[in-house]
Structures are given as structure tokens and as C-alpha cells.
Amino acid sequence: MGRVKVLVVEDDPSVADGIIDGLGDAAFEVHHSATGAAALSDFATFAPDIVLLDLGLPDMDGTDVCRALRKQSAVPIIVVSARGDEIDRVVSLEMGADDYVVKPFGMRELVARIRAVARRTNSAEAPVGPTERTFGSLTIDTRAQRVSLAGEDIHLTPTEFELLVYLTEDPGAVCRRSDILNDVWDTNWFGTTKTLDAHVAAIRKKLGNSGWIESVRGVGFRFGQPA
Numbered sequence: 001m002g003r004v005k006v007l008v009v010e011d012d013p014s015v016a017d018g019i020i021d022g023l024g025d026a027a028f029e030v031h032h033s034a035t036g037a038a039a040l041s042d043f044a045t046f047a048p049d050i051v052l053l054d055l056g057l058p059d060m061d062g063t064d065v066c067r068a069l070r071k072q073s074a075v076p077i078i079v080v081s082a083r084g085d086e087i088d089r090v091v092s093l094e095m096g097a098d099d100y101v102v103k104p105f106g107m108r109e110l111v112a113r114i115r116a117v118a119r120r121t122n123s124a125e126a127p128v129g130p131t132e133r134t135f136g137s138l139t140i141d142t143r144a145q146r147v148s149l150a151g152e153d154i155h156l157t158p159t160e161f162e163l164l165v166y167l168t169e170d171p172g173a174v175c176r177r178s179d180i181l182n183d184v185w186d187t188n189w190f191g192t193t194k195t196l197d198a199h200v201a202a203i204r205k206k207l208g209n210s211g212w213i214e215s216v217r218g219v220g221f222r223f224g225q226p227a
């Protein structure tokens with residue numbers, strides 16, 4: 001496997017230079033787009049493994065770029081924002097972003113996040129045991145990384161997929177928030193509990209029934225078939 005390709009979408013040259021240097025040092029292959037329009041056209045030619053997306057761009061809102069990318073690809077997207085508010089974070093995750101970092105951040109943190117997202121995305125390439133799980137009308141193929149409901153494909157982001165797979169490891173069992181965060185997100189960073197809620201909400205919406213994932217107050221979540 002070649003180097004992980006990261007598309008850095010950032011209009012501020014000083015921020016972009018720092019990120020590009022840091023990711024280069026960490027052996028990533030980096031391409032830089034300074035506008036939303038450039039990002040959308042560079043995405044097709046560069047074919048990145050991961051997109052690092054600034055929300056404050058001169059020509060488009062970053063969330064629109066996120067939405068446009070998500071329409072055409074399941075590429076992992078990490079949103080980078082100077083705006084640390086909860087609304088931004090939740091909106092980004094609902095828009096299909098996989099992770100969220102707030103400026104200023106350290107390069108070590110950023111590299112760790114990118115590696116974690118890359119690992120999640122690649123983990124489905126190594127099948128272990130049976131690769132298909134069926135729960136009533138829901139089928140999850142961990143090898144092909146596909147989910148279908150009553151025969152219709154359901155498009156989940158890599159993180160949503162990983163979370164659903166985690167919850168279905170032991171149907172009916174309660175999964176604790178801290179365990180899910182450690183296992184699916186690797187690190188326990190500020191805001192992850194909201195991140196988890198946003199991803200659960202996104203999966204429920206895509207499955208068309210919140211009964212698939214039951215909230216267990218104060219503890220976590222439980223997978224089951226809706227009544």
C-alpha cells in the first residue's frame with residue numbers, strides 16, 4: 001500500500017503551510033486546495049484517502065463542500081474549524097464528516113486523528129470470521145462494507161459503519177459509551193460523547209427507525225430489532 005493521500009482544504013496560507021509541512025514529515029502525501037471549488041475539482045484528480053476540510057472558506061461554506069463530497073464518495077472527512085461551537089460540530093457530523101478538530105490544534109493530535117480514521121477505513125479489508133450479519137430485514141456485510149435494509153443499500157460513512165458493526169457484535173447487550181468511544185474512535189477527546197450521539201442519530205435516520213439502536217440512559221446504547 002502506498003502513502004496515505006490527504007487533501008488539505010484550507011484558505012489561510014499560514015495554517016495550510018503548517019499542516020502541509022507537518023503531514024509531509026509524518027509521511028503523508030499531501031495536496032492543497034485553497035478554495036471550496038478547487039477542493040471539489042482536486043478531489044477527482046488527486047483521489048485522496050482522507051480530506052481535511054476547513055469550514056471557513058472564501059467561496060463556499062465548508063459544510064456545503066462536505067455535503068458535495070459525501071454525495072459522490074464515502075471518503076473519510078475530518079472537519080477543521082476555528083469555530084469551536086457545538087452546533088458546528090454536530091452539523092458537520094450530520095453532514096457526513098467522520099471527525100472534527102478545533103483550531104488551534106497540535107500536529108501530533110492531527111496526525112493521530114488522521115491515522116485513526118485511516119485505520120477505521122482500512123480495517124474492513126481484513127475479514128475475520130463470518131462477514132455477513134443479518135438481523136431481520138437488516139444485513140451488514142463487514143467484508144464488502146455494505147449495509148442493506150429490505151434489499152436496499154444503505155449508505156453509511158466509514159465511521160457510521162464501524163459504529164454499527166460494533167453495536168451488532170453482541171445484539172441486545174448494552175454497549176457503554178466509554179467502551180464505544182475507545183473502540184470506535186480510539187481516543188477520548190473533548191466532545192466525543194456528542195460525536196457519538198450525532199453518529200447514532202445519523203444511523204437511526206438512515207435505517208428509518210430509531211428502534212434499531214436503543215438509548216440506555218446514563219450508560220450507552222443497545223442494538224436490537226425494532227418491534
Ligand code: CA
Nearest residue numbers: 011054056057
Ligand atoms: Ca479558513
